[in-house]
Amino acid sequence: MQAVLNKIKALLGPDSVVDGARAAAELGQCTTGAPRSIAAVVYPSDSAQVVSIVKLANEYGAPLYPVSTGHNWGYGTTPITDGCIVLNLSRLNRIVAPVDPVTGLVTIEPGVSQGLLADYLERQGLPFMVPTSGAGPSASIVGNALERGFGITPITDHFMAVTGIEAVLPDGSIYRSPHVVLGASSGGNAFKWGVGPYTDGLFTQGGFGVVTKMTLALARRPESIKAFVCRIATESALEKIVSASQNIVQRLPGVVGGINVM
Numbered sequence: 001m002q003a004v005l006n007k008i009k010a011l012l013g014p015d016s017v018v019d020g021a022r023a024a025a026e027l028g029q030c031t032t033g034a035p036r037s038i039a040a041v042v043y044p045s046d047s048a049q050v051v052s053i054v055k056l057a058n059e060y061g062a063p064l065y066p067v068s069t070g071h072n073w074g075y076g077t078t079p080i081t082d083g084c085i086v087l088n089l090s091r092l093n094r095i096v097a098p099v100d101p102v103t104g105l106v107t108i109e110p111g112v113s114q115g116l117l118a119d120y121l122e123r124q125g126l127p128f129m130v131p132t133s134g135a136g137p138s139a140s141i142v143g144n145a146l147e148r149g150f151g152i153t154p155i156t157d158h159f160m161a162v163t164g165i166e167a168v169l170p171d172g173s174i175y176r177s178p179h180v181v182l183g184a185s186s187g188g189n190a191f192k193w194g195v196g197p198y199t200d201g202l203f204t205q206g207g208f209g210v211v212t213k214m215t216l217a218l219a220r221r222p223e224s225i226k227a228f229v230c231r232i233a234t235e236s237a238l239e240k241i242v243s244a245s246q247n248i249v250q251r252l253p254g255v256v257g258g259i260n261v262m
């Protein structure tokens with residue numbers, strides 16, 4: 001393990017590799033309460049460095065666990081086994097292809113958070129919405145979509161909005177969505193299902209690769225948005241709240257974007 005970490009330090013610089021007690025403090029605990037021992041947390045700055053790290057991990061047989069922003073609160077962000085190197089992609093935080101003003105398609109890196117995209121849309125004056133979850137501004141959009149998260153904007157199912165993926169496979173080669181491989185670089189990313197068997201889904205809730213870019217469709221912002229917060233007084237009311245929420249969402253499509261019961 002030390003040999004591969006030395007190689008990664010030489011590649012990224014010592015400031016981009018955290019090991020020992022600091023690694024454990026950073027990602028050894030999560031809300032599930034199951035502690036993990038972590039070999040190190042490494043912070044690449046671009047996808048070329050991700051490819052090099054994956055190749056090194058392969059060469060040395062070191063287990064890698066990718067996170068986007070590493071805030072998988074509630075569902076567990078610690079790696080599935082002890083002794084992993086956590087590949088933290090939060091420094092890959094570029095908006096790779098700007099929002100298309102007609103389709104709302106945008107291509108982002110894993111470190112782009114809800115807050116970062118919100119600031120970008122506001123600065124550019126673009127009438128689109130961030131696929132928001134209750135996790136807050138610092139959570140990754142890519143991380144949440146890969147978990148098949150749900151939100152409160154009109155495209156509630158976040159992976160449904162994903163139309164293209166670029167990922168680093170375990171041997172260091174690059175996966176791209178089929179239409180893009182066939183040469184339809186911008187138009188190819190507009191059609192989620194591509195051609196042939198659907199393969200982008202392999203990267204959700206699984207460990208088949210490290211996703212370094214994602215194209216997704218943003219919902220257009222309506223003229224007016226109102227958010228309501230209601231508190232449930234007793235736990236016994238929960239069942240009624242769930243069926244009332246289903247009723248509202250089914251009867252008022254397009255008016256009620258979503259209801260988040262937390």
Ligand SMILES: Cc1cc2nc3c(=O)[nH]c(=O)nc-3n(C[C@H](O)[C@H](O)[C@H](O)COP(=O)(O)OP(=O)(O)OC[C@H]3O[C@@H](n4cnc5c(N)ncnc54)[C@H](O)[C@@H]3O)c2cc1C
Pocket residue numbers: 065066067068069070071072073074075077089110132133134135136139140141142143144145146147148149150151209210211212260262
């Ligand atoms: C108060 C609160 C409210 C919440 N509300 C919601 C909600 O409304 N809807 C909802 O869906 N969730 C909700 N969550 C959960 C939260 O949104 C998710 O846990 C969060 O999106 C994941 O954190 P992250 O984006 O930092 O992902 P990460 O922790 O970085 O990653 C999540 C998982 O995806 C994998 N992964 C991440 N990035 C990559 C990558 N680039 N390549 C390959 N695999 C990757 C990781 O291995 C990990 O298993 C809530 C959490 C809290 C605390």
